[in-house]
Amino acid sequence: MTNYTIQYILDKEERERKARLAALGAVIAIAPIIQLEPHIPPPPLGSKVIHITDLQDFCRCKRMWNWSSMLRRGLQPAVSPVPLFFGSAIHFALDRGYRGCVGQPVATFDLRAALAAFKEWIAQHIQRTIAYSGPLWEFESNQIEDVRRLGILMLRHYALWARPLDKLFRILGTEYKFKVPLPGFEDHGMEYAGRFDGYLEDLKTGERFILEFKTAKTIRSRRTGKTASNIEGVLRGMQAAAYTWASGQIYEEPARGVLYRFLAKYEPGMPKPLANGGYSRAKTIRSSVAWYQYVLRKIAAEKAFQNGEGETPPKEVVNQFYESEIAQATGALAVLRDRQTIQAGLVVGNEFFLQLPMTKKPNQVKGTLDCLLNEGRRMISPGQAIYPTSGFHCNWCQFKAPCDMVAYGHEDQVDAILDAAYGPRTYWEPEVQEEY
Numbered sequence: 001m002t003n004y005t006i007q008y009i010l011d012k013e014e015r016e017r018k019a020r021l022a023a024l025g026a027v028i029a030i031a032p033i034i035q036l037e038p039h040i041p042p043p044p045l046g047s048k049v050i051h052i053t054d055l056q057d058f059c060r061c062k063r064m065w066n067w068s069s070m071l072r073r074g075l076q077p078a079v080s081p082v083p084l085f086f087g088s089a090i091h092f093a094l095d096r097g098y099r100g101c102v103g104q105p106v107a108t109f110d111l112r113a114a115l116a117a118f119k120e121w122i123a124q125h126i127q128r129t130i131a132y133s134g135p136l137w138e139f140e141s142n143q144i145e146d147v148r149r150l151g152i153l154m155l156r157h158y159a160l161w162a163r164p165l166d167k168l169f170r171i172l173g174t175e176y177k178f179k180v181p182l183p184g185f186e187d188h189g190m191e192y193a194g195r196f197d198g199y200l201e202d203l204k205t206g207e208r209f210i211l212e213f214k215t216a217k218t219i220r221s222r223r224t225g226k227t228a229s230n231i232e233g234v235l236r237g238m239q240a241a242a243y244t245w246a247s248g249q250i251y252e253e254p255a256r257g258v259l260y261r262f263l264a265k266y267e268p269g270m271p272k273p274l275a276n277g278g279y280s281r282a283k284t285i286r287s288s289v290a291w292y293q294y295v296l297r298k299i300a301a302e303k304a305f306q307n308g309e310g311e312t313p314p315k316e317v318v319n320q321f322y323e324s325e326i327a328q329a330t331g332a333l334a335v336l337r338d339r340q341t342i343q344a345g346l347v348v349g350n351e352f353f354l355q356l357p358m359t360k361k362p363n364q365v366k367g368t369l370d371c372l373l374n375e376g377r378r379m380i381s382p383g384q385a386i387y388p389t390s391g392f393h394c395n396w397c398q399f400k401a402p403c404d405m406v407a408y409g410h411e412d413q414v415d416a417i418l419d420a421a422y423g424p425r426t427y428w429e430p431e432v433q434e435e436y
């Protein structure tokens with residue numbers, strides 16, 4: 001069975017879902033049901049509100065921070081390529097996937113709600129982009145199609161991976177935007193702000209965790225075979241301790257730390273049928289046992305249908321076909337099982353997904369709070385010197401063009417570039433996640 005045929009099955013499943021909804025009288029009214037929240041507006045220019053990403057920018061490069069921070073110029077590129085907004089669409093979908101189980105005894109991910117939210121987010125984002133910058137170029141349309149396909153497959157795969165893990169938790173809340181005063185600065189109005197993707201209770205220990213999703217280019221570095229550097233960067237950063245502190249200001253029962261869930265941005269490989277029967281067991285397969293089982297079941301249902309069993313073949317018949325598919329894929333499944341996953345307590349992962357709890361001790365939380373206060377004081381100081389700090393992070397800096405102007409001695413043209421290619425910042429958190 002080719003990838004094309006499997007895509008056909010996925011599309012067919014979607015059509016059937018819509019037909020069921022229509023039959024129920026619900027008519028395909030998904031779009032009006034999902035209200036996209038506007039981007040979190042940033043505070044007005046000059047407000048003394050410190051965001052963790054702003055603090056990270058400040059520590060990384062004062063010049064970039066000076067152009068982007070709402071404490072200073074508050075600028076962003078006027079137009080960003082649509083696929084770069086992928087992380088936000090996935091976050092939105094994950095939020096909608098978990099909203100329905102808030103307060104329930106056990107966390108459950110509603111894939112259907114997540115997929116509908118993802119598609120709607122992309123559709124509305126395209127509308128906004130067209131309204132802002134005109135019709136899409138062909139390459140942009142192609143990128144959007146790729147992004148849609150990737151997101152749908154990632155969410156389906158995530159649902160399979162997360163199912164057993166979610167049983168360990170109860171969801172107390174999903175996306176929550178907070179703003180808390182920084183101690184000692186109440187009179188100055190200096191506040192710390194951020195967003196929790198969720199708040200969880202570990203059913204075994206009763207401990208609370210902040211849930212934080214991150215999309216990542218890779219989970220494991222292909223170069224070293226170790227955890228990818230973008231993930232290590234997140235884990236070394238201050239976010240986990242700063243969020244842990246903030247949770248103590250917001251909730252009666254503060255969190256022990258942050259439970260990170262990383263999602264690698266690649267689609268799972270499909271079973272590759274061999275000419276002489278069975279499926280490829282090549283060591284290069286990039287997939288997971290759960291995904292193979294899911295796809296093999298779809299293939300079994302399709303074969304049962306082709307066998308003349310009707311649109312909804314009896315379960316026993318599908319099961320027979322499924323057993324046969326599993327038997328043919330034994331070698332491939334053994335390859336995938338061999339490189340399954342890290343699993344130690346709450347640390348669970350494979351090359352697609354990784355769950356990592358970062359618990360924080362009181363001295364770590366205090367150290368980060370000290371940092372917030374000290375760096376925050378510098379950030380709000382009008383006398384703070386502005387200078388560039390170049391490094392690997394320049395690769396994804398959105399202000400490379402004006403920065404290069406200064407480097408080449410054309411300072412007089414910087415304002416023209418900022419006027420032409422940048423506009424007022426409209427978001428609070430960066431939409432584009434960094435890739436190392």
Ligand code: SF4
Pocket residue numbers: 061062063064388389390391393394397398399400403404
């Ligand atoms: S390109 Fe590098 S040095 Fe220049 S503003 Fe960006 S991060 Fe700073």
